[in-house]
Structure formats: C-alpha cells, structure tokens
Amino acid sequence: MLADLVQNTLDGVAAGASYALIAVGFTLIFGVLRRANLSYGPAIMLGCYLATLAFQRQPALGALALAAIAIGGSVLAGAYVERLCFAPHRQGSAIAAMVASFAVWMQLEELATLALPRHVHAFPALYDGAPLQLAGFALRVESLAMLLAAGLACALLWWMLERTRFGLAVRAVIASPVAAELSGISVPRTFVRVFALASAIGGVAGFLVAASHEQVTPMMGMWFTLKGMLAMMLGGLGSLSGAVWGALALGLVEAHAQWFFGPQLRDLLIYALLFALLAAGPRWMITRSAS
Amino acid sequence: MDDYTIGVLTNAGLFAFIALSAYLLLLAGELSFGQQAFFGVGAYSGGMLTAMWGWPLPLAAAVAMLLGAIAALAVAVPTLRLRGLYFAMATLAAAELARIAFELLQWQVPVDGEATGPDGTQGFRGIRWVLESGIEPQTFLALIWAVLTAVLALFLALERSKLGATLRGIGEDPELAAALGIDVDRWKLGVAAAAGALAAMGGVLYAHHNTYIEPRNFDIMLGVHSLAYALIGGLGTAFGPLVGVLVDIGLLEGSRVFEGYRMIAFGGLVALLLVVRPRGLLDERVVQWLRNRFSSR
Numbered sequence: 312m313l314a315d316l317v318q319n320t321l322d323g324v325a326a327g328a329s330y331a332l333i334a335v336g337f338t339l340i341f342g343v344l345r346r347a348n349l350s351y352g353p354a355i356m357l358g359c360y361l362a363t364l365a366f367q368r369q370p371a372l373g374a375l376a377l378a379a380i381a382i383g384g385s386v387l388a389g390a391y392v393e394r395l396c397f398a399p400h401r402q403g404s405a406i407a408a409m410v411a412s413f414a415v416w417m418q419l420e421e422l423a424t425l426a427l428p429r430h431v432h433a434f435p436a437l438y439d440g441a442p443l444q445l446a447g448f449a450l451r452v453e454s455l456a457m458l459l460a461a462g463l464a465c466a467l468l469w470w471m472l473e474r475t476r477f478g479l480a481v482r483a484v485i486a487s488p489v490a491a492e493l494s495g496i497s498v499p500r501t502f503v504r505v506f507a508l509a510s511a512i513g514g515v516a517g518f519l520v521a522a523s524h525e526q527v528t529p530m531m532g533m534w535f536t537l538k539g540m541l542a543m544m545l546g547g548l549g550s551l552s553g554a555v556w557g558a559l560a561l562g563l564v565e566a567h568a569q570w571f572f573g574p575q576l577r578d579l580l581i582y583a584l585l586f587a588l589l590a591a592g593p594r595w596m597i598t599r600s601a602s
Numbered sequence: 603m604d605d606y607t608i609g610v611l612t613n614a615g616l617f618a619f620i621a622l623s624a625y626l627l628l629l630a631g632e633l634s635f636g637q638q639a640f641f642g643v644g645a646y647s648g649g650m651l652t653a654m655w656g657w658p659l660p661l662a663a664a665v666a667m668l669l670g671a672i673a674a675l676a677v678a679v680p681t682l683r684l685r686g687l688y689f690a691m692a693t694l695a696a697a698e699l700a701r702i703a704f705e706l707l708q709w710q711v712p713v714d715g716e717a718t719g720p721d722g723t724q725g726f727r728g729i730r731w732v733l734e735s736g737i738e739p740q741t742f743l744a745l746i747w748a749v750l751t752a753v754l755a756l757f758l759a760l761e762r763s764k765l766g767a768t769l770r771g772i773g774e775d776p777e778l779a780a781a782l783g784i785d786v787d788r789w790k791l792g793v794a795a796a797a798g799a800l801a802a803m804g805g806v807l808y809a810h811h812n813t814y815i816e817p818r819n820f821d822i823m824l825g826v827h828s829l830a831y832a833l834i835g836g837l838g839t840a841f842g843p844l845v846g847v848l849v850d851i852g853l854l855e856g857s858r859v860f861e862g863y864r865m866i867a868f869g870g871l872v873a874l875l876l877v878v879r880p881r882g883l884l885d886e887r888v889v890q891w892l893r894n895r896f897s898s899r
Contacts, residue, residue, distance in 0.1 A: 347687055349826070399877040405686075406633055407880035410833045411873040413826050418869035425862070533822070544691050579702045586695040589688055590680035 325454030327562025328461035332516035334554040336509035337539030342549040350392045350412040352535025353419040355517035358385030360423045382514030389510030434521040453523035614851040615746040619804025621831035621843035623797040631773030636693030639700035640670040640798040642820030644805025652731040667799040674798020704817035725816030757840035836882030838889035
C-alpha cells in the first residue's frame with residue numbers, strides 16, 4: 312500500500328513534469344497576448360507527426376534529430392497560427408482570435424491525418440531497456456528525461472525573463488502593452504518571439520511525450536491543449552510559476568486518482584475539482600481579468 | 603429530394619439549435635464551451651422517455667427541454683460571477699462532467715424482449731420512435747425546420763423588442779446595465795436556462811434522427827463548433843448562426859467538392875473570414891444597413 316503510494320507519487324511527478332512544460336508554453340502565450348491559443352496543442356501534434364514521418368522514411372535517425380524535427384515543426388506550425396489567428400486580432404476581439412485558433416486546429420488535425428493516414432503510429436522510445444530501479448521503485452528513462460527537461464526549461468526561461476533584454480520586454484508587455492509600446496518596445500515583435508519560444512518549449516514536451524507513450528495520434532492535439540489549459544487554470548491564470556505548480560498538482564492528483572478509482576473517475580474528479588475551484592474562486596486562482 | 607440532401611439538411615437543422623444556443627449566450631456577453639452538455643441531456647433524456655417508457659415525442663421533448671434548462675441553471679448559478687476564460691473553462695469542466703456521467707450511465711429496461719437504454723460507453727441504441735410512428739425522413743426534416751423557424755421567429759421578435767436591447771446592453775457592459783437598474787444576475791440566469799432548453803431541444807431531435815447516441819457525440823468538439831457557427835455567421839442577427847451552420851454542413855459537406863480536405867477548407871475559410879469580419883458575416887453593422895434599406899422603402 313505505502314509502496315504503491317510512493318510509486319504513484321513518482322509517476323505523478325513525472326507526468327506533472329510533462330504537464331509543466333506544456334503549461335509553461337501555453338501560459339507564456341496567454342500571459343503576453345491575453346488570448347487563449349486553442350491551436351497550441353495541435354501545432355505540437357503536427358511537429359510530432361513530422362518527426363514520425365521522418366522516422367518512418369529514415370529509421371536510422373537518432374533521438375536528437377527527431378527532437379529537432381518535432382521542435383522545428385512545432386515552431387513552424389506555431390508561426391502559421393500566430394500570423395493567421397493572433398496578429399490580425401492583436402487590438403481586436405479575443406473571442407475572434409480564439410475561434411480562429413480553433414478553426415486552424417481543424418486544419419492542422421486534418422493535415423496530420425492526410426500525412427499519416429492510419430489512426431495510431433509508432434514513435435521510437437528513448438531507451439529500450441527496463442526502467443531504472445531506485446530503492447525498489449521503477450522510474451522510466453523517459454520520465455527522468457522529462458524531469459530534467461522540465462527543470463532545465465524552467466531555469467532557462469527564468470534566466471531569459473529575468474536577465475535578458477528580451478525578458479525585460481516580455482515582462483513590460485505583460486504589465487502594460489501600452490506603456491511598453493511607448494517606451495520603444497515593439498509589441499508585435501515581442502508577440503512573435505514569445506510565440507516561437509512557447510512553441511519550441513511545446514515541441515520539446517511533444518517529443519518527450521511521444522517518446523514516452525511510444526506512439527502519436529491526431530488526438531494528441533486536444534490532449535496538449537486541454538492539459539495546458541487545465542494546469543494553467545489550476546495554478547492561477549497567467550502566472551508561470553503558478554502553471555508549474557498547477558501542472559505538478561494535476562499530475563499527482565491524476566496518478567493517485569487513477570490508482571484508486573480508475574481512469575473514468577480520475578477524469579471526473581479532475582473536472583469536478585476544476586469546476587469547484589473556479590466556482591469558489593480562491594484569490595490565488597482569480598488573479599487577473601481575462602476577457 | 604434524394605436521401606443525401608435530406609440527410610445534409612436534417613443535420614444542418616439539428617446543429618442550428620446548439621449554434622443558436624451558443625449565440626444567445628454570446629449576446630449576453632458569455633462565451634460557453636459547454637452547450638454540448640445540454641444538447642446531450644436533451645438527447646439522453648428524450649431518447650430514454652420515448653424508447654424505454656414509450657412516451658410520445660412531443661411530451662418527451664417538453665420534459666427534455668425542462669431538464670436541459672434545469673441542468674443549465676445548475677451550471678449557471680455557481681458560475682454567475684465568472685467572466686471570460688474563467689467562465690469558458692468552468693462550462694467546459696461542467697460539460698466534460700456531463701459526458702463522463704453519460705459514460706457511467708447504465709440503465710436498461712426490457713422493451714419487446716430487448717434490453718433498451720443507455721449502456722455506458724457502448725452508447726444508447728434503439729431510439730426508434732420516429733420510425734415506429736411511420737414518419738418519413740422527409741416529414742421529420744420538415745418538422746425540424748418548422749420548429750427551427752418558430753425558434754427563429756421568437757429570436758427575431760426578441761431582438762426587435764426592448765428585451766433584446768436590454769440583453770445586448772448586458773452583453774456589452776454589465777456594470778452599466780446594473781447601474782441603469784437592470785437585474786443582471788436574473789437576466790443571466792434566464793438566458794442560461796433558455797439556452798439550455800434550446801440546446802436540449804436540438805438534442806432530442808438529434809437522438810431521434812440518429813436512433814443511436816453515444817457519450818462521444820457530446821464532447822468539446824461539438825461545443826466549440828457551435829461557437830464557431832455562431833461567430834462566423836455573425837452576431838448581428840439570429841440568422842447568423844444558421845448561416846454559419848449552412849456554410850459548414852451545407853456548403854462544404856453538402857457539395858462534396860472538398861472531400862478529404864473539408865476541415866482544411868473550413869478552417870482556413872473561418873480564420874480568414876474572422877480577419878476581415880471579427881463579428882461574423884452578418885454583424886451588427888450589416889444588419890443595421892439592411893434594416894435601413896428595408897424601412898426606407
């Protein structure tokens with residue numbers, strides 16, 4: 312019993328690390344643009360599909376090459392989303408931007424199924440051997456890679472935001488787009504860079520998730536978007552550290568609920584929790600206006 | 603009419619109900635990701651009443667609408683204070699809860715020696731009231747569009763009345779509306795209940811047209827589609843959501859030109875359209891212009 316709890320916690324933290332990467336990318340876009348990008352997940356999914364396509368043509372390709380293709384594809388798809396759905400609505404309606412990003416989601420999903428027709432495709436795992444053993448508990452190599460990647464990405468992001476001119480511009484735009492514009496920061500350029508950065512982080516997450524699930528499906532797009540939004544919401548809207556905590560909480564609750572109640576009730580519990588939290592509106596959650 | 607045309611027009615009519623439901627909430631300034639829940643409540647409750655207990659469809663539809671309104675109120679009351687993305691996420695969470703509840707729902711009774719009723723993820727088959735009553739597909743299509751026309755007439759009457767102006771006022775600036783003495787909370791609950799009943803109506807007809815429903819039919823894809831229909835058609839008039847549905851289901855699916863590329867075509871069309879017309883084809887300005895042309899004659 313206790314051993315199971317420890318193992319679930321370990322699995323939960325590993326899942327939480329992947330959610331953290333996804334949520335940080337989602338939150339970066341939301342924090343800067345004040346717009347929810349529903350196509351965030353599908354763009355990552357398309358990157359993973361490109362990597363799968365490359366793997367099927369060239370099975371000799373190594374993990375690094377596949378990761379580069381997944382990240383590159385995700386950034387390219389993200390750039391398309393930004394140009395079509397967010398650049399034109401920068402000053403305008405948030406709802407129009409969100410519905411446009413949903414429309415592009417439809418496009419990306421059909422594009423993926425046209426590229427690789429069957430529903431599920433195999434994706435190479437990072438490591439073929441048995442999971443690592445840590446004092447009797449199993450830890451998959453992919454989970455370890457996920458934890459390392461998430462930690463590294465968070466540290467790098469913190470450094471970028473707090474120590475570089477780009478980060479200063481991002482923080483200024485988050486605080487007040489008008490004031491940032493007046494002090495000579497190009498808001499559109501900041502948007503584009505943030506989009507590229509978030510898509511790259513998403514691409515890393517996408518590659519690691521595909522490698523740990525050892526498959527890709529078109530459903531991944533919705534999965535990434537939903538997990539990113541859930542974690543961001545649970546952590547308080549638009550705060551990066553909140554998104555990381557929200558992601559870890561999501562991973563832990565999911566892992567334990569799955570073990571205790573099974574997958575159906577796990578999802579039920581997560582959505583009930585989210586609804587109850589939103590309705591109760593604790594102060595750390597309802598921090599900023601988000602219309 | 604051939605069977606294919608009848609099928610396309612029937613589907614367009616059915617999804618127009620949930621598109622109008624999303625539109626009604628958009629008028630009141632609320633973005634719901636969860637109208638599919640009430641569509642599902644209508645489909646399941648209406649289907650159960652006719653298939654399991656032999657109720658006539660009109661009576662079952664009335665009860666299903668009532669249940670849709672109650673379910674919508676159950677979501678609207680705790681989310682009354684939420685705005686924007688918070689509201690959207692809360693409605694999405696509620697709708698996913700409803701979908702999982704449909705997955706858990708197992709309740710079958712013997713009808714003519716056959717177990718009939720919702721069977722969890724296996725879905726709910728045998729909703730055959732329309733077939734058993736000897737109603738032709740063409741007649742059912744006419745019935746759907748007759749109900750839809752009545753709903754549209756109600757909407758048009760509402761929009762020309764003072765109530766419609768109040769509703770748009772709440773949508774544009776709830777604080778100002780409250781300052782003018784409007785009970786915004788009561789209005790929002792009323793709108794939520796009406797939108798829930800409307801979606802449930804569409805759900806009842808959907809279940810009886812398809813004779814088979816499953817929880818997956820009521821996932822977030824349906825909800826976001828209905829929002830997209832409302833927005834591309836336009837927020838100026840209740841004809842907007844209808845135009846949105848007809849563009850997607852009628853034009854793209856019906857014409858079969860974009861076979862295999864339908865989503866790429868529809869998605870691109872919607873995204874580009876929103877760049878030019880962020881409040882849809884028939885937005886307020888176009889509607890006002892049309893109205894002026896009409897009245898000057």
